[in-house]
Amino acid sequence: MTLTDLAIEPKVVATINSKLGEILNKMKEENQWVVPVIKDKKLIAMLTDKDLLKRRVSLETRVLSLASPTVSLAENDDFGKVVAKFYTSKARAIPLVNSSRELTGLITRETVLKYLLDSKQIPENKAREFMSSPPITLDISESVARARWEMVKNNVTRLPLLAEKKLEGIVTSRDIVNILYSVGEKKKESILTEEERIMAMPVKEIMVSPVITANGNESLIKVTEKILKNKISGLPILEGDYIAGVLSGIDIISSLQSKYQLTLPLEAKLTSDLKKEEIKAEIDGVLERYLSKLDKLTDIINFRVSFKEEANSQDKTIYKVTVNASTKIGNFIANETDWDPIVAVKKAVEKVEERLIRKLKRIENKKGFKREED
Secondary structure, eight states: OOOOHHHHOOSOETTTTTBBBHHHHHHHTTTEEEEEEETTTTEEEEEHHHHSSSSOOOOOOOOOHHHBOOOOEETTTOHHHHHHHHHOOOOEEEEEEEEBBBEEEEEHHHHHHHHHHHTTSOOOBBGGGTSSSSSHHHHHHHOSSHHHHHHHHHTTTTTEETTTEEEEEEEEHHHHHHHHHHHHHOOOOHHHHHHHHHSSSGGGGBBBBOOEEEEETTTTHHHHHHHHHHHHHEEEEETTTTTEEHHHHHHHHHHHTTTOHHHHEEEEEEOOGOOHHHHHHHHHHHHHHHHHHHHHOOOOOEEEEEEEEEEETTEEEEEEEEEEETTTEEEEEEEESSSSSHHHHHHHHHHHHHHHHHHHHHHHHHHHHHHHHO
């Protein structure tokens, strides 16, 4: 099997001159929430529901100004590279390009899962063994704004919603994007007012219920079949009446870690007080989520994070965090300090992300200038 066989032809493709209104309508019609952006047939960026989640903009906005740089797969890559790239980037879809970097197709998480299922590569482990736990959840009375903030902060696209600690519904990034752009084009002041109204709504007003779930004792194979049948990216895992975790397509791919020798290029040097199990698990989770964001921009060779106790005051410690990301386009280093080590690491990684995006844009601008000269 070649990657060309695995890829699908994207029904929605944007150009550098495409306007958001035109592309958004097509995204909804085709239910394609990952859109390649091309210039002269060459892949230059990707627009996803995550890019649209952060804030509502005019439908006259050019897609290119909203889209993010993206990694890709080459036609001659093997399937192991596909699995590894989805594992590190946690992408919903990855563009396939030829030797000239021209877009030739789209490899989706669903097509990868179907191939793994059909080729009997998914192990017979229980869902609880590979689910993400504890799950990030919200109470149904929380606002849409809080749901959006949690999604952006934690780099997730779905949130189970609880009522008295029991699963009541679920909200996804697509649900929020749909309601944000459900109103027609208005003046800028009206758009801002409308967004404020929507963000203040209780999230229960846009949640999906009942929720498609699985039991912790169900096999990964059965859960994969359920995900593909219902065309969803993941689902809550229940133990009795209570939610114990969430299992996504990426968690299923992670079950093949040994077979494909999947590793994250991540090194974290912690101080002694941060090595406690709960704190370390939280730090590891944050770093993995941020690493997946960076890996969507370019190939990450190594991602090193170190924590240092900078000062102590009133039984509190100031932590200095240094993030060093080694990529195929160069090294990026950032430092941040905060009383909260999680806050410090997030600020440092966000600095690295900003610098990385600026570098990628400079590279793309130079390529465009050179093509014009030719």
